[in-house]
Amino acid sequence: MGLNDLNRTTLLRHERVLLFVFRLLLGGLFLAASVDKVVHPEMFARAVANYRILPEPTVNFFAVVLPWVELVCGLLLLSGQWTRTASLVVSALLAIFLAAVAGSLARGLDIECGCFGTIAGRTVGLKLLLEDSVWLLMSLLLGFRAKDERGWRSLLGIGMPAPIDKESKT
Amino acid sequence: MFRRALLIVLFSGLAGILVNSASPRGIPLFGPVPLPEIEGVEQIGLAEAWSLFQTGQSVFVDARSGPEFAARSIPGALSLGADEFDEKVSSLLDLLPQDSILVVFCSGKGCESSREVAGLLRDAGFGHVKVFLGGWEEWTDSGYPTSRSSLTDPEGEFP
Numbered sequence: 001m002g003l004n005d006l007n008r009t010t011l012l013r014h015e016r017v018l019l020f021v022f023r024l025l026l027g028g029l030f031l032a033a034s035v036d037k038v039v040h041p042e043m044f045a046r047a048v049a050n051y052r053i054l055p056e057p058t059v060n061f062f063a064v065v066l067p068w069v070e071l072v073c074g075l076l077l078l079s080g081q082w083t084r085t086a087s088l089v090v091s092a093l094l095a096i097f098l099a100a101v102a103g104s105l106a107r108g109l110d111i112e113c114g115c116f117g118t119i120a121g122r123t124v125g126l127k128l129l130l131e132d133s134v135w136l137l138m139s140l141l142l143g144f145r146a147k148d149e150r151g152w153r154s155l156l157g158i159g160m161p162a163p164i165d166k167e168s169k170t
Numbered sequence: 171m172f173r174r175a176l177l178i179v180l181f182s183g184l185a186g187i188l189v190n191s192a193s194p195r196g197i198p199l200f201g202p203v204p205l206p207e208i209e210g211v212e213q214i215g216l217a218e219a220w221s222l223f224q225t226g227q228s229v230f231v232d233a234r235s236g237p238e239f240a241a242r243s244i245p246g247a248l249s250l251g252a253d254e255f256d257e258k259v260s261s262l263l264d265l266l267p268q269d270s271i272l273v274v275f276c277s278g279k280g281c282e283s284s285r286e287v288a289g290l291l292r293d294a295g296f297g298h299v300k301v302f303l304g305g306w307e308e309w310t311d312s313g314y315p316t317s318r319s320s321l322t323d324p325e326g327e328f329p
Contacts, residue, residue: 041190041197042204049203060197068186069179076178085174148174 027077036117037067047114080154087143094136219302228271233283245317278307
């Protein structure tokens with residue numbers, strides 16, 4: 001094994017750890033964010049309506065469905081099942097939310113984020129935009145580098161193949 | 171992979187819809203966005219507002235701005251915005267018995283002032299405060315009577 005292989009292995013190991021952390025953080029975020037919204041759909045519906053993006057007749061349906069997608073994806077990420085797919089769904093959600101926030105800022109709306117439901121009054125602003133971008137970056141990285149796996153072993157995994165030194169390559 | 175993603179969304183959506191219909195806190199899937207309840211204040215629709223107007227049993231309170239009120243309002247309404255509440259509250263208490271039925275409105279569903287003023291009136295001791303949610307928009311869309319108020323003086327004080 002040359003020096004290059006060693007470096008690459010180390011890098012991959014670091015990447016695995018990093019992505020594992022991302023997986024847990026994102027899973028935790030989405031699980032936490034979904035709970036209050038699942039329990040208080042009426043309040044989340046109001047928050048969604050405040051963005052004035054969706055036509056009113058569709059707001060309630062969206063407010064009922066979205067928190068459950070967040071909940072399921074959060075659980076999938078935390079348990080390491082279907083990591084890749086869950087990350088990509090989460091990325092889509094984050095991207096949509098980013099667009100919604102950017103749109104509200106552009107229109108000068110002074111509204112509550114509604115991200116975590118009734119907990120923590122957070123208003124739409126640049127800080128939120130920045131935070132969301134960071135989460136999106138994390139989920140995209142995870143989505144591109146991880147694989148879908150199922151089973152108990154995935155709990156501690158990342159869905160990525162083992163680092164090069166464990167594989168025999170000729 | 172997109173199939174799995176679709177599966178996740180469909181499954182989650184179904185779970186959400188089922189739980190929503192079973193839950194006491196569920197909301198109508200295709201209905202109007204629920205408005206928060208205000209304690210001690212009843213939220214009413216157009217029909218009730220109209221019937222209260224017709225029977226002359228209530229006092230309408232216009233929570234919109236002074237100029238909007240002066241231009242045109244519901245006949246017999248009093249002008250009372252949230253920001254002038256403190257100034258006007260004592261004259262209001264002199265003028266009206268606390269068990270009067272007050273119907274507060276502002277421009278429409280989008281504005282918050284009617285609910286704010288209603289809360290303030292309830293705090294001031296009025297026992298029968300109602301908010302007419304549809305507001306000025308709904309009233310005029312339905313072609314109900316409006317008038318220029320000749321009651322208020324230039325300062326907007328109550329007579």
